[in-house]
Amino acid sequence: MNIDSSKILVPHMTAWSEEEVPAVSIRFKAGRLAYSEERAEDRDEHGILWARSVTAQGSGRPTFGRVHTERQREAVARMLCQVCALPVAPSEGQYLWLTDLSDVTGLGRFEEGWVTSSYPPICRPCLDTSIARCPALRKGFAILTVARAEPYGVRGIEFRKSWRRPVPATPSVHHYAYGDPALPRVLATQQVSMLHGAALTDWNHKS
Ligand SMILES: [Zn+2]
Numbered sequence: 001m002n003i004d005s006s007k008i009l010v011p012h013m014t015a016w017s018e019e020e021v022p023a024v025s026i027r028f029k030a031g032r033l034a035y036s037e038e039r040a041e042d043r044d045e046h047g048i049l050w051a052r053s054v055t056a057q058g059s060g061r062p063t064f065g066r067v068h069t070e071r072q073r074e075a076v077a078r079m080l081c082q083v084c085a086l087p088v089a090p091s092e093g094q095y096l097w098l099t100d101l102s103d104v105t106g107l108g109r110f111e112e113g114w115v116t117s118s119y120p121p122i123c124r125p126c127l128d129t130s131i132a133r134c135p136a137l138r139k140g141f142a143i144l145t146v147a148r149a150e151p152y153g154v155r156g157i158e159f160r161k162s163w164r165r166p167v168p169a170t171p172s173v174h175h176y177a178y179g180d181p182a183l184p185r186v187l188a189t190q191q192v193s194m195l196h197g198a199a200l201t202d203w204n205h206k207s
Contacts (some may be wrong), residue, residue: 003195006048008127009129009130009133009134010064010159011063011082011083011130011134012071012075012080012082012083012084013067013068013071013072013075013082013120014062014063014066014067014084015058015062015063015066015067015068015069016056016058016059016060016061016062016063017059017060017061017062017063018054018056018059018060018160019053019055019057019059019060019068020054020188021051021052021053021054021056022054024035024036024052025165026165026166026187027117027165027166028159028161028166028185029051031184032049032184032185033049033159033184033185033186033187034049035049035164036144037056042094044188045176046183047184047187048154048156048183048186048188049184049186049187050187050188051069051156051187051188051189052069053069054066055068055070055071056158057071061115063078064134065139067086067118067189067190069189069190071085072118072120072137072190072191073191075120076118076120076190076191076192076193076206077191079095079120079121079149079152080120080121080132081120081121081122081126082098082119082121082126083122083123083126083129083130083134084125084126086123088120088121088122088123091124092099093147093154094145094146094147094197095121095146095147096121096122096123096124096127096143096144096145096146097117097119097121097122097143097144097145097146097195097198098119098122098127098130098141098142098143099117099119099135099141099142099143100119100140100142101140101142101205102205103115103116103117103118103119103142104142104144104198104200104203106194112197112199113180113196113199114136114194114195114196114197114198115144115194115195115198116153116175116192116193116194116195117192117193117195118155118175118190118191118192119195122147126132127143131204137204140203140204140205140206141203142200142202142203143170143202143203144195144198144199144201145197145199146151146194146195146196146197146198147196147197147198148195148197149193149194149196150193150194150196151178151191151193151194152175152177152178152192152193152194153175153176153177153178153180153183153192154171154175154176154183154186154188154189154191155173155174155175155176155189155190155191155192156174156176156186156187156188156189156190157158157169157170157172157173157174157186157187157189157190158174158176158182158185158186159169159185159186159187160185169185173189175192176188176192
């Protein structure tokens with residue numbers, strides 16, 4: 001669903017204020033991070049613990065810059081446009097990707113032109129509209145052409161034990177590849193793809 005009020009554009013994967021997730025207690029159990037009351041759907045097929053989602057799209061205010069975990073995972077898995085949620089088709093073998101500038105800092109260092117990204121693809125009409133009207137892009141953005149995307153891992157935060165409760169082990173979120181030894185201690189918030197044949201076509205940086 002693309003919620004498009006008269007002036008602003010709200011991407012499908014943007015979380016809304018009524019989608020706030022109640023605080024959930026986490027702990028370490030047999031060396032891995034766990035919910036105190038865990039449900040089967042809290043882990044994916046890799047055994048990775050996922051942040052929970054509350055779904056109330058369109059309720060309250062859009063919270064730009066905050067991503068709805070469940071919609072993001074679905075869009076990445078099914079190659080849906082990050083804004084309108086329709087399936088994205090490649091044009092002349094190339095997909096379009098609208099990402100954070102931080103996602104592309106490594107581009108050019110790799111001969112084969114790959115980067116990891118937590119963004120789903122974007123369709124051409126939504127790309128044009130987003131650049132004009134999405135408040136989240138005021139912080140800067142990068143536009144890539146991409147030949148192929150494949151599952152890479154998760155974006156999340158690693159926790160460590162402390163005397164009262166698990167605390168973040170790093171000051172910021174990271175992309176963790178499947179098989180990373182840190183994953184049992186990670187709370188995942190977004191799916192991450194590896195983008196092959198990625199080339200930077202345009203970017204904009206605003207401080
Ligand atoms: Zn779209």
